[in-house]
Amino acid sequence: MRLPTEPRIESGSNFMFSLKAWMRSVAQLVNPTADASDANAKAIATILAQLAPTGKLSHFARASAPAGWVAGDGGTIGNVGSGATRANVDTLALFTAWWSEYTDALLPIFTSAGAASTRGASAAADWAALKRLTVFDVHERFIRSSGPTSINGTKYAATEVFDNFGNVGSVLIAPATLAATVNGDGAGGTTTAWNQVAVGSPNTTAVATQKVRPINVAFLGCFKL
Structure with a gap:
């Protein structure tokens, strides 16, 4: 992909064509979905997806999740009409990925009425059934890396709370x-x-409230949709 260069100085219609093409390329940098048929737009969209793939965890110094992200607050995601905390078609990719990667014990799934349920035949089937999938709650948690298979026998993720030395x-x-x-x-x-x-x-x-964690600052943890 080539970044837009300055328009060539030409005369008449050729100049206007070059100027419009250059402006269109600049617009695609800001909004790569503006023209999905354009090669530059496709390349930009691919790069952006690689920089922030679905499920990526990032922290933001703001009160709510930015566009394209969902707060890691233990809420739920699902299709429109599911009644999930975020009920939107933009959650499909994350819903599908987490449905397959994690178990009901780690990320519980619920019916559209909010009743506890289990994973059905497939992520697509549960999505169509308007089920809600739980989002990881990373509030007040320190993040650590998992092994290739499990942490303490649990696939990919586990939660252990040691707030105080105790x-x-x-x-x-x-x-x-x-x-x-x-x-x-x-x-x-x-x-x-x-x-x-x-x-x-x-x-x-030990003293009942003796802290062992360093001085820290907390930001909003969010997952890429």
Whole structure:
């Protein structure tokens, strides 16, 4: 794809033709869907799709999702008439991708009346049935990368909340103290017994609201439709 260059200085009708062609190319940079039959428009649309493919997660310093994006707020997406938080035909690509990639346990699906449901025969069938698909809720979450198959046994995504350091959940074990004398007589021995450190001791309990995350700023997480 060639970016628009300055129009050539020509005379008469040739000049007007070159000027119009140049202006049309500039307009396509702003709105690549203005002329879907134009080669430049197609190339621009392809590049834009590659820069922000369906499902891409980005953060925006604004109160609501920009055009072409949906907020990652745990809402729902679906076809027109589905009653979803975003009920629009522009959600079809994301609906289809997530319907296939994730399970009902991760992204629950609902009927148009809002009742809990399960995935049907296909994404297309559920789309036509006006079902609603849940959007990931990334509010107040730190994002991490998944493995090629799963995180903790769950395909591609999992949610774990550790807001505070809190109390250590495991019981700590410490060597027992053996007496140096028994009935006044010296005695030898090895440290083979073990004692549990009592819950609430300085060794196992942290301040209830001790934070472990760094200073941070939060923006609106959105997914590309």
